[in-house]
Amino acid sequence: MNKKTVVITGASSGLGKATALAFARKGWWVAVADINQERGDETVEEIKALGSQAFFQHCNVANSEDIQALHDRCLEEWTQIDVLINNAGIVSALGTIDRVPMVEWQRAMDINLMGVVRGCSIFTRTFKEQGGGHIVNVASIAGLITIPTMTSYSASKAAVVSLSEMLRAELKHKNIGVTVVCPSLFRTNLSESLMNAKEGQQEVIDREMEKSTVTADDIAEKIVTAVKNNQFMLLPHKTSWLHWGLKRLSTNLYQWVITRK
Numbered sequence: 001m002n003k004k005t006v007v008i009t010g011a012s013s014g015l016g017k018a019t020a021l022a023f024a025r026k027g028w029w030v031a032v033a034d035i036n037q038e039r040g041d042e043t044v045e046e047i048k049a050l051g052s053q054a055f056f057q058h059c060n061v062a063n064s065e066d067i068q069a070l071h072d073r074c075l076e077e078w079t080q081i082d083v084l085i086n087n088a089g090i091v092s093a094l095g096t097i098d099r100v101p102m103v104e105w106q107r108a109m110d111i112n113l114m115g116v117v118r119g120c121s122i123f124t125r126t127f128k129e130q131g132g133g134h135i136v137n138v139a140s141i142a143g144l145i146t147i148p149t150m151t152s153y154s155a156s157k158a159a160v161v162s163l164s165e166m167l168r169a170e171l172k173h174k175n176i177g178v179t180v181v182c183p184s185l186f187r188t189n190l191s192e193s194l195m196n197a198k199e200g201q202q203e204v205i206d207r208e209m210e211k212s213t214v215t216a217d218d219i220a221e222k223i224v225t226a227v228k229n230n231q232f233m234l235l236p237h238k239t240s241w242l243h244w245g246l247k248r249l250s251t252n253l254y255q256w257v258i259t260r261k
């Protein structure tokens, strides 16, 4: 088989879907994995309309058996897996540390962090056997900079950045590349995943997303290029470099800037 193949979790919507279509436009075959079958089937149809091949696999990233089944289906369909994109994620309730219920911390960690850990663990075994592969982990700028009241989401994404740094080093000599994507806000259906949140939070998130001039399609194209170039850190929003750069330059100065009244 000489076709390139990519598995994308959370590919029924938003960035996952845009990335699925971006790879399909380049002729790649795509596994669309998600908990939302209806939107997933639409994504598969759009990929096929581009002349490429795709299938939908129901996969809850909070469940190891689902990820194992996804992996096994990919090998059955294709015999070789080139790229895994751990994109599925949710936004957890915003609020101060004394107000956010523990169940939200659990949800953020189980899906945003452990979903990525499960994907990396299961697919890396095959990448090693194949003699290569590439992993893309979708984190967030929230995992790099300080955004008060976004603690559970940010901590889960910071852990994805850290995990990706470790894997980049661990897998370098196994011919397995690692990319971590840290976008700022862009318009998707992400706020639909909000639970246990105060009234009005969904509207706040949607309003902030609406302001973004960067689209899911823009980021998807950058992900395709990052895989091609084996680029590690992908910050698709130009302003992110300012925030992250300042934090790396001086943590004290950065803390002063973000906490000043």
Ligand SMILES: NC(=O)c1ccc[n+]([C@@H]2O[C@H](COP(=O)([O-])OP(=O)(O)OC[C@H]3O[C@@H](n4cnc5c(N)ncnc54)[C@H](O)[C@@H]3O)[C@@H](O)[C@H]2O)c1
Pocket (backbone or CB within 6 Å): 009, 010, 011, 012, 013, 014, 015, 016, 033, 034, 035, 036, 059, 060, 061, 062, 087, 088, 089, 090, 091, 111, 138, 139, 140, 141, 182, 183, 184, 185, 186, 187, 188, 189, 190, 191, 192, 193, 209
């Ligand atoms: N939209 C933004 O502003 C933004 C910014 C930074 C990072 N991100 C990250 O981008 C990624 C994609 O999110 P999006 O913005 O495209 O949102 P989205 O809601 O449009 O898409 C996320 C997809 O993940 C799926 N999903 C949710 N939980 C799942 C689970 N347990 N198992 C499998 N699939 C699941 C959803 O059904 C949905 O199809 C997420 O990791 C998110 O944290 C988004």
